[in-house]
Amino acid sequence: MSAPSPYVVELRDVALNFEEKKVLTGVSLRVEPLERLVIMGQSGSGKSTILRLILGILQPAAGSVFFKQFEISRLQRRKLQQIRSRIGMVYQYSALLSSRNVRDNVALPLEELTDKSRAEIDKIVDEKLALVGMTDAKEQMPSELSGGMKKRVSLARALVMDPELILFDEPSAGLDPVIGSVINELIISLTEKSKVTSIIVTHEMDSAFRIGTRMAMLYQGKIIEEGEAEEFKRSKNPVVAQFLSGSTEGPILEGSKDAIATK
Numbered sequence: 001m002s003a004p005s006p007y008v009v010e011l012r013d014v015a016l017n018f019e020e021k022k023v024l025t026g027v028s029l030r031v032e033p034l035e036r037l038v039i040m041g042q043s044g045s046g047k048s049t050i051l052r053l054i055l056g057i058l059q060p061a062a063g064s065v066f067f068k069q070f071e072i073s074r075l076q077r078r079k080l081q082q083i084r085s086r087i088g089m090v091y092q093y094s095a096l097l098s099s100r101n102v103r104d105n106v107a108l109p110l111e112e113l114t115d116k117s118r119a120e121i122d123k124i125v126d127e128k129l130a131l132v133g134m135t136d137a138k139e140q141m142p143s144e145l146s147g148g149m150k151k152r153v154s155l156a157r158a159l160v161m162d163p164e165l166i167l168f169d170e171p172s173a174g175l176d177p178v179i180g181s182v183i184n185e186l187i188i189s190l191t192e193k194s195k196v197t198s199i200i201v202t203h204e205m206d207s208a209f210r211i212g213t214r215m216a217m218l219y220q221g222k223i224i225e226e227g228e229a230e231e232f233k234r235s236k237n238p239v240v241a242q243f244l245s246g247s248t249e250g251p252i253l254e255g256s257k258d259a260i261a262t263k
């Protein structure tokens, strides 16, 4: 048995494969209260996989994943459901239900996971929509919204259970740079106002350094560097240096020519 974690999230030497493909080979990571930890890495390096492990959607082949004192992979289904309600998730493509309007999308976790009355739910939905600046869009359908608006709605949905932790998967992917920056600022102000810990995965450097209070870089199945922005930028690791500069010169292309050639 492993000792419980004092962190909001802790991964201890986590390995995970899909069939023969080794995706994570020994990821260790600690997330302190109120941090915004950015996990950066190339496409396909396993960033979304880490988020799915934290949510208990995937099980590690080895190692352990903790949310506070709970070892996620050891929980019974019922307990896991309970723990998941304390974690908000903002998916890469917003993942709104196309048949439900904005109000009903945001209300969904409250309807499924609580026994609150319609009036109580409406009050919370209004409050969270106001936080993301979407009060006027309550009756609109997802198909009527721009990418940035969808992202705001999915942020509001992640907040309705007053989570202790929010996971963001590529929050500015697919948005134009200006809207992407607006969403980044919203993430910063919301996590600060709501006093919530967050993990943000991204392959976009500008977003990473704007949002993160700490950075970690995932490469070939492991966290190869982590630290606060300034210290991270000074990393002597050639992979980190290459990733930050976006240079074609360096170790990254060598190991992954095929992956890049087939993009």
Ligand SMILES: Nc1ncnc2c1ncn2[C@@H]1O[C@H](COP(=O)(O)OP(=O)(O)O)[C@@H](O)[C@H]1O
Pocket: 018, 023, 041, 042, 043, 044, 045, 046, 047, 048, 049, 050
């Ligand atoms: N359910 C799955 N079955 C098989 N392979 C998967 C599955 N999910 C992800 N992968 C593979 O695992 C690797 C890591 O995926 P992912 O975590 O989505 O990467 P990232 O989010 O960093 O782009 C990729 O090579 C991807 O193709």
Ligand SMILES: [Mg+2]
Pocket: 047, 048, 049, 169
């Ligand atoms: Mg991903």
